[in-house]
Amino acid sequence: MAISGGQKPAQRPARAQWLDSGNSITQQFMAIGGRADIVSLAGGLPAAELYPVEAIARASERALARWGSVALEYGSVEGLPALRAAIAERISASAGRRFGPENVLLTTGAMQGLDLLGKALIDPGDLIVNQFPTYLGALDAWRPRQPRYERLDWSGEGPGFEAGLRQAKFVYAVPNYSNPTGVLVSQARRAALLDKVLEAGTWLVEDDPYLPLQLDGAAGPSILALHGERHPTGAYDGPVIYLGTLSKSLVPGLRVGWVVAEAGMIATLALAKQSTDISSSMFTQAVALELIESGFEAEHIPRIVAAYRERRDALCAAAAQHLSEWFSWEVPPGGMFVWMRAKSAEIDTNALYACALEEKVAFVPSSVFDPDGRLTDAMRVNFTRSSPEVITEGVRRLERAVQRYLASKAGRAA
Structure with missing residues (x-):
């Protein structure tokens, strides 16, 4: 149901190729994260011990008292109207112009927003200009639609800005x-x-799940806000499609995300959503509304930011001691990950990954963030999920994994 057509691919077997190759990596990382014998620095997961269980329990009671059976029903495809209004108010405050509920679609996590965009916009063979390296979840969401990719060059000088x-x-x-x-x-x-x-x-999809995790300084205005500065009045009709979520500021289990866009795009995405899940959970949306309106979310964010800053610093300190001979990196000012780049072409992180599992530690090799799978000289390391002590132990294991990998490679060469 893409908005406009594209070149059709050659006929393929009934079982789509993406099913054979596309889902194993994500499943591996999720499975590894549940194993007690492995230090997983792979997943993009928040710290479970920081989840506000008691606050969510109280918010659930208030939500049921307030909404009754409405919270337990199927709801409108677009989402709980009061929460749509609250998100519209939040975005209006940050973007410098008015957005209304008609500009908001509530989704089952921000990932569903990516999936719906694929269904609404992409035909096989269509081109996406994407920030590179690219979020694995986005590639997973769009793989069934069989798009082509061209790298986004932020400098404004590359082909991604002109031809693409x-x-x-x-x-x-x-x-x-x-x-x-x-x-x-x-x-x-x-x-x-x-x-x-x-x-x-063309459209611009601005995915902003990590906005709450500002560890050093402020992120600054979103691209949506930059557009609002230029067009502060009237109904929003801009090209920016903005995705957000409560998964990082509260908990991922609520599965509450949103898409903000011009009203026609919201209507199109709602049609795609209707055939996907009818509606997202009214109950978790009602709970999320309580957590937002009560001010709890705003109170909780500084707690997780403080913990994540300590964990990021622990990771970078341990890496400086144990990995700096082979990798370089920049300390990220926010988010959940450190991107480590191999200093030598002799390190292939796909092969290193197998040695890491033997040392009972996991990371994400860079190839999964490349639509073509050719980026093999870097790794993504998560710092939010584990304590500083566990992170430090994981880095020690990574050091042994690198040593094992290089020794094995030298042995084969001999």
């Missing part, structure tokens, strides 16, 4: 603490991208 944008169905960007690199894109580069998108007349 005019043919692209949309641009995909994660300016705040990108997964996997942790990069915070400058305001100047955000503005330059917006200029090019407006010139090309």
Whole structure:
């Protein structure tokens, strides 16, 4: 049901190729995270011990008292109206212009927003200009649609800004603490991208799940807000499709996310959602509304930020002691990940991954963040899930894994 057509692929076997190759990596990381014998620095998961269980229990009681059976019913496809209004108010405050409930679609996590965009916009063979390396979940969501990819060049000088944008169905960007690199894109580069998108007349998908996790300094205005500065009045009709979530500021188990866009796009995505799940959970939306309106979410964010800052620093300190001979990295100012790049071409992180599992530690090799799978000289390491002590032990195991890998490689060469 994509909005416009694209080149159709050659006939394939009944079992789609993406099913054979696309789901195993994510499943592996989730399974590894549940094993007590492995230190997993792989998953993009919050710290479970920081989940506000008691606060959510109280919010659940208030939600049921307030909404009664409405919270237990199927709801409107677009989501609980009061929560849509609350999200619209939040976005309006940060973006410098008015957004209404008609600009908000509530989703089952931000991941569903990515999936719905694929269903609504992508035909096989269509082009996506994507920030590179690219979030694995986005690649998973769009793989069934069989798009083509071109790298987003933030400098404004590469082919992703000229040849690519005019043919692209949309641009995909994660300016705040990108997964996997942790990069915070400058305001100047955000503005330059917006200029090019407006010139090309295409959509810009701004994925912003890590906004609450500002560990050092402020992230600055979103691209949606930059557009609002230029067009502060009237009904929103801009090209930016903005995705957010409560998974990082509260808990992922609520599965509450949202898409903010012009009203016509929201209606299109709602049609795609109707055939996907009828509606997201009214109960968790009602609980989320209580946590937002009571001010608890705002109180909780500084607690998790303080813990994550300590864990990031522990990871970088341990890596400086144990991994700096082979890898380089930048300390991310926010988010959940450190992106470590091999200093030598002799390190292939796909092969290193197997040695890491033998040492009972896991990371994510860079190849999964490349649509072509060719990026093999880096790894994503998570710091939010584990305590500083566990992180330090995991880095020690990574050191042994690198030593094992290089020794094995030297032995084969001999």
